[in-house]
Amino acid sequence: MNELKPKPSVAIIGAGLAGLSCADRLQTLGFQVQVYEKSRGPSGRMSTRHGEGWSADHGAQYFTARDPVFIEALNTWIKAGVAADWNPRLSVYEGEQWREGNSSEHRYVGIPAMNSPGQFLAKTISIKFNQTIDKIYQQGGKWFLRSLENGDVTQSFDYLVLAIPAPQSFALTKLVDHSIEVICSSVNMQGCWTAMARLSEKVDMPFDAAFINGEIISWISRNNSKPGRTGHETWTIHANPQWSQQWIELDKEESSKRILESAKKLGLNCQNAEISIHRWRYASGAITTEMGFILNENNKLSLCGDWLNGGRVEGAWLSGYKLANAINISAETNL
Numbered sequence: 001m002n003e004l005k006p007k008p009s010v011a012i013i014g015a016g017l018a019g020l021s022c023a024d025r026l027q028t029l030g031f032q033v034q035v036y037e038k039s040r041g042p043s044g045r046m047s048t049r050h051g052e053g054w055s056a057d058h059g060a061q062y063f064t065a066r067d068p069v070f071i072e073a074l075n076t077w078i079k080a081g082v083a084a085d086w087n088p089r090l091s092v093y094e095g096e097q098w099r100e101g102n103s104s105e106h107r108y109v110g111i112p113a114m115n116s117p118g119q120f121l122a123k124t125i126s127i128k129f130n131q132t133i134d135k136i137y138q139q140g141g142k143w144f145l146r147s148l149e150n151g152d153v154t155q156s157f158d159y160l161v162l163a164i165p166a167p168q169s170f171a172l173t174k175l176v177d178h179s180i181e182v183i184c185s186s187v188n189m190q191g192c193w194t195a196m197a198r199l200s201e202k203v204d205m206p207f208d209a210a211f212i213n214g215e216i217i218s219w220i221s222r223n224n225s226k227p228g229r230t231g232h233e234t235w236t237i238h239a240n241p242q243w244s245q246q247w248i249e250l251d252k253e254e255s256s257k258r259i260l261e262s263a264k265k266l267g268l269n270c271q272n273a274e275i276s277i278h279r280w281r282y283a284s285g286a287i288t289t290e291m292g293f294i295l296n297e298n299n300k301l302s303l304c305g306d307w308l309n310g311g312r313v314e315g316a317w318l319s320g321y322k323l324a325n326a327i328n329i330s331a332e333t334n335l
């Protein structure tokens with residue numbers, strides 16, 4: 001390898017956990033990386049909503065850590081004070097009956113909020129926020145981007161990483177790479193309606209979190225039971241993927257009404273609560289890929305994200321990490 005030749009430049013679209021872990025790993029390997037993110041902050045679906053005196057994790061609720069490489073990253077986060085164990089009193093509602101949940105699984109959360117690990121990773125990465133990339137194209141072996149907000153991006157890149165959900169990857173790749181476009185279009189991602197209830201006082205429920213196998217709701221949890229949370233009592237309620245997808249175009253007020261009626265039947269009365277509602281268009285859904293990412297060695301277009309690696313936080317992080325290693329090998333081979 002020629003030591004004097006700089007590593008190729010890489011653009012990453014999406015600052016969720018997959019994009020962040022990919023950027024972090026590439027930087028460690030000596031690459032120059034620029035991330036573009038459409039939101040105003042990092043962390044994607046591993047996220048937290050803040051209100052006056054309250055906050056609620058409204059995307060991922062917790063994560064598991066099974067892979068040794070991810071466990072190592074998690075330990076760094078724990079040491080930095082941005083993640084910790086969460087041991088909720090757990091219940092399961094099934095067949096109209098309650099039972100105790102399995103608490104032997106280790107569950108982790110970001111502290112003080114679910115987006116804290118993402119914010120921690122983002123600190124050392126160059127990210128341009130409020131940049132929705134709406135066009136990608138390759139010319140003379142370089143990748144060019146256009147953002148909805150600012151038009152053409154002046155910099156061009158050797159490698160391009162899409163770290164965004166399948167339907168959004170499909171929209172960007174459809175005129176660019178047919179084989180990748182086909183993979184993206186094969187993934188059926190489902191939405192999720194999420195209600196957050198800020199209550200004036202602590203609710204007396206026999207659990208902190210519950211898996212619900214009901215007509216509408218799939219999950220309820222008390223945010224304040226997670227470590228490092230302060231502020232008012234808040235509960236997060238997720239509608240299940242089937243119901244959410246069926247009613248994804250419902251207006252927010254009506255969706256909120258139906259979810260809260262269902263929560264009331266489960267014993268969580270949010271009548272006097274301040275309610276916030278969020279519609280996730282692409283919450284869940286994944287395909288099984290052998291590597292957990294896609295890298296086209298010919299045009300240097302690549303994809304990572306939860307949907308290519310099991311569909312959860314740990315899978316998203318690993319997908320980005322593994323892709324970074326693959327780009328490194330590809331770059332060394334092409335020198």
Ligand SMILES: Cc1cc2nc3c(=O)[nH]c(=O)nc-3n(C[C@H](O)[C@H](O)[C@H](O)COP(=O)(O)OP(=O)(O)OC[C@H]3O[C@@H](n4cnc5c(N)ncnc54)[C@H](O)[C@@H]3O)c2cc1C
Pocket residue numbers: 013014015016017018019036037038039042043044045046058059060061062063064131132133134163164165168192194238280282283284304305306307311312313314316
């Ligand atoms: C309601 C809900 C509950 C969940 N519960 C759990 C759970 O309990 N445990 C668990 O492990 N996982 C859970 N998940 C899944 C977990 O959140 C995801 O697996 C993980 O966060 C995905 O990370 P990612 O980086 O692949 O994608 P994302 O987090 O979606 O990141 C993609 C990023 O790309 C940005 N972006 C998209 N398009 C563009 C564009 N054109 N230009 C620029 N930026 C763009 C987005 O704004 C986003 O920041 C849940 C998800 C949801 C929605």
